[in-house]
Amino acid sequence: MEISIDVLIFYLVSLVVVGSACIVAFSRNIVHSAFSLLGTFGGVAGLYVFLGADFVAAVQVLIYVGGILVLILFAVMLTHRISDIDITNRTVGRIPGLVAVAVFLGILVYAIGETDWVKVKEVTYAPTTAAIGNLFLGDYLLPFQIAAVVLLVALIGAITLSRKEIKE
């Protein structure tokens, strides 16, 4: 048996994704959890590249790694006294939670293996950005506009929630 190089890289990237997700889930220190989220987001962007989704991979890097991760790190730094490091990431009910999630994952993997998925004959790798742009301004115009409104509402809501009220 031989393993081609792309399969090897796929397993490597998947290992990075799952491994750093495990650190996020099991680390006792929230700063470690937040930083290893970088590995998960970056790895998922790599998997998008494997799936031929170049635009989505770029969006993932720009928004998740460049935006959400920085936001989360800011929140961690603002809400924690970094010096008392050992109590930062409390967990409750580790063992029952782990058992329940393991059973759930087992059922999920069994279902994935047993289902007869619909598949195309030949997978294609083509640039997707132009097609996505046409769909956004064509078939998906209404969801696109609603998304813009949602972002505006989120912006105003975040400002309103986090400002300090000045009382007379």
Added chain:
Amino acid sequence: MAAYVAMLTKVGLEHYLVVGGILFALGIYIVLTRRNAISILLGVELILNSAGLNYVAFSHFSTGNVDGQIYTVFIIMLAASEAAIGLAIVLAIYQLFATIDVEATETLKD
């Protein structure tokens, strides 16, 4: 046995679905067990990422068009606004209670 080896050496739809499933399970585990509000938000981000991964995998292997990728872009957009609002709420809670342990914030109980 040979079937298993063939399954491992050729990457298909199921591989991506399993990776997405593992991410989803870890996210659920975080949401269930963590008591730190920011950690719970990290778990929600993992869950959203697994959903996006599944959408792109199905769009690549099952339909062959880019509609699934559109949904992933919407998921990423919702995750961004959810993170902004969620972290603003966390900061407001921190200013009020000086902690973000979700078991300490129970003033609605009384």
